[in-house]
Amino acid sequence: MTASPDLEQLAEIELQEEEEEDEEQQRSVPDAPPAPPDPSHPFYDVAQHGIIQVSGDDNYGRKLIVFSSCRLPPSHQLNHRRLLEYLKFTLDQYVEMDYILVYFHHGLRSSNKPSVKWLREAYGEFDRKYKKNLKTLYVVHPTSFIRMLWNIFRPVLSHKFGKKLMYVNYLAELREHLNYEQLFIPADVLRHDEKLRATQKGGASPSVKTPPPRPPLPTQQFGVSLQYIREKNKGAVIPPVMSQTVTYLKQKGLRTEGIFRRSAQVQIIKDVQKLYNLGKPVDFELYRNVHVPAVILKTFLRDLPEPVLTFRVYNQVQEMLGVGSSLRVTRCKQIVEGLPEHNFIVLKYLMSFLHTVSQESIINKMSASNLACVFGVNLVWPRHGSISLSALTPINIFTELLVEHFHTVFGSRCPPAQVTP
Known part of the structure; x- marks a missing residue:
């Protein structure tokens, strides 16, 4: 050699x-x-x-x-x-x-x-x-x-x-x-x-071929706003993707070690997304893999045009490191209660489920901290640009508090009882 x-x-x-x-x-x-x-x-x-x-x-x-x-x-x-x-x-x-x-x-x-x-x-x-x-x-x-x-x-x-x-x-x-x-x-x-x-073609800048945007289907679930989904689903407060994945995971995934840490076969995820967007039924039992609905849930949140926590909250979350430890839960509660009603309901539904997941952490190894690392960047991001490594810390801290102190953070502003998972 x-x-x-x-x-x-x-x-x-x-x-x-x-x-x-x-x-x-x-x-x-x-x-x-x-x-x-x-x-x-x-x-x-x-x-x-x-x-x-x-x-x-x-x-x-x-x-x-x-x-x-x-x-x-x-x-x-x-x-x-x-x-x-x-x-x-x-x-x-x-x-x-x-x-x-x-x-x-x-x-x-x-x-x-x-x-x-x-x-x-x-x-x-x-x-x-x-x-x-x-x-x-x-x-x-x-x-x-x-x-x-x-x-x-x-x-x-x-x-x-x-x-x-x-x-x-x-x-x-x-x-x-x-x-x-x-x-x-x-x-x-x-x-x-x-x-x-x-310089790719003799000095002429090649045009980037981007297909023209087309209006979303009435049944679209991925890449459209929470409001759009609600309007097209007879006023359903919780998006079907969220309610169906959460329901399945509560039944089958709570005791799965590393739930939300694993990925799934790319083609399967594409196929499931297509079914949802076409308004066709999805039976997760057919895939024999609990990580499929887990990935679908994360993908749905990440594909929202505006995060569940809204763009406005991003800077408030970034300021969490400047809040004393004893006051952080109270500050989280203030931030969450300032959300639009629909966003608050959807967030509460998700956090209630993640809190339940964390209660099984001895078996599934997904503590509030671990769940925050997975879900934080899917709940809030800046309107422009990407999230830097230094910006991750306050996001994860904020998300961990939402999961761990769910009952305190979401206790007083009560959404309709039927949305609790």
Whole structure:
């Protein structure tokens, strides 16, 4: 096998060639990273650069974790050992559930690249618990350097891991797989993608073929507002998707370990969504997999044009860290009671169910905290842009309080009795 110094030299040559081809892009001013984490963060020295972000879920309920090479500072300014520890620290919060990695390669330079030796050690440290639930690794804007690394690592990569790798040449391709609007994409990566598309056909910028929007079907359930669903379903307060999945999961899923952490077969989820949107009956018994309705419930919430908690609440949730611990439940109650009546009823219905799930946590391993990690980003998100890693903490805290202190938070403002699951 080629000696390590030779590999390092080859990597250096490859990166220098790519930098020479991209001099104009290299001179562009990088965008500012997301809001920095609290200085007390155990990995503040690494986290402040915004290299790693958690961007909600993909289209099938799997957590999205983003690594942006353009955020890497020069190597002398970053301890790569700390970077590895921070990556593991982040993944440790999600590896018990199915997750997706998105790697933005653009911006890796000879000045900021980790060594090939470091990459080998990093792969060796990611044991089975990290690799088992990784469903896909999207490598965005791959270059000859990436393909060279792939050939170097091929002998030590497992066959299963190799099948999880997917090259993505243009950002538009991600729309087929991910909730693109909530994906954290650095401005440098966006500019680079525009440049690639502009030169794709001899300098002419290709038009992105987007089908014209069509009005939703009267039976539509996914991707339409709560109000639309209510109007088209004879005034039903709880959307049929929610009532049917919750009812089934209460009967079959409360004692399932890791419920809401697992994904389901993508084609099955598409088929179920289609049935709902066409107004056809769905029998979850046919799928013999309790994770199907669990994923459908999360997907329904994530596909709402406006989150259940509304856009207006996002900033209020972000301010939770500034509220004293003893006052947080009261503050949650105030925020929730300020919701429109319909949103309040739907949220109460969902939280009542999740509270019930948490009561079985000794068996299903889904405590209020674990449920918050899964559902938080599906209940509230900003009107524009994505959720940064630092913004996840107050969202998860808020959601955990809703689940754990359900009776206190929702106790006084009573919706109709028939909506309690």
